[in-house]
Amino acid sequence: MAWRFALVIDSVASGSGRGDFSDTFTVVDPAGPVLSLGELSAQRGDGVFESLGVVDGHAQEVGPHLDRLAHSARLCDLPAPNVDQWRAAIARVAVEAGPGESVIKLILSRGVEDGPSPTAWVTLGDAPDNARSRTEGVRVATLDRGYALDTPSRAPWLLLGAKTLSYAVNMAAIREAKRRGADDAVFVTTDGFVLEAPTASVLLRFGDRFVTPAPAAGILHGTTQLSLFALLERRGFRTAYETVPVQDLVRADAAWLLSSVRLAAPIAAVDGEVRPVDRVFTDELNAYLLSPRE
Secondary structure (H helix, E strand, O other): OOEEEEEEEOOOOOOOOOOOOHHHEEEEOOOOOOOOOOEHHHHHOOEEEEEEEEEOOEEOOHHHHHHHHHHHHHHOOOOOOOHHHHHHHHHHHHOOOOOOEEEEEEEEEOOEOOOOOOEEEEEEEEOOOOHHHHHOOEEEEEEEOOOOOOHHHHOHHHOOOOOEOOOHHHHHHHHHHHHOOOOEEEEEOOOOEEOOEOOEEEEEEEOOEEEEEOHHHOOOOOHHHHHHHHHHHHOOOEEEEEOOEOOHHHHOOEEEEEEOOOEEEEEEEEOOEEOOOOHHHHHHHHHHHOOOOO
16 A cells, blocks of 8 residues: 555643644654654554545544544553544545545554653555455455454453554465455354454345344454444344354355445355355445445
8 A cells, every 4th residue: 555645643642622733743754764663563563553444535434433443542551542633633634635535544552662652643545446346246265263252251451352553463364365265354263153354344134134243252343334234224224233153154145344445345255155246235335335424
């Protein structure tokens, strides 16, 4: 991904009561040296992040993304982000986006070891071309994540519900899926339940009912999934968070991977077994996801 714009945030404490944050933003060269060699985001992946889709200069779902950033920060014992400051930073960066689809990334790191404050920055880049994934769909391979469904409640220090910078395992899973002839992966528990994809939520359709795995299983609560549930409910469909057996990936009438940038990508095959793709309904979902959403 080519980064086109970036700024560093001089973090202000949450609840400070400030109204203007412009003097806390420093525009930097996205291709130049910015971080210290002691930065823990680079040394240990010790930080959290969010990726927001931007459509024609409009940053999508800012509120839900900031809520999840704050949630991840709490889980990682990071200082609470000043939501108003981050919202102002997003607005400043979105001005640079222009027409078409872009990506804004928010990063909150623990900073330099024993340093006085966290490190925070925001970047803007071009979104990848997701047209083929949205129309033809994606082939997925199911991969064992190595823990049982109840592990998150027994081991909260694993940070399974936080969107951390430690994404090496997620990227390794995608590479393994590609070695198996798929485009992406879907993580499953050792006891046979669906979790999420490395960078997306899973949505299943059974008639007029739409289901996603419950966040209590230690997965990210997807902002795109939340937005689609609201749409589906307005259209009269039923929605639910459930414990989803892996067999349901094949049993479902249709299934999608949902994320802020790729949006709704229908699952076209599971472990080599071809699945039906509802292109008309998928087009409707993506038309909504490409419309301005707060």
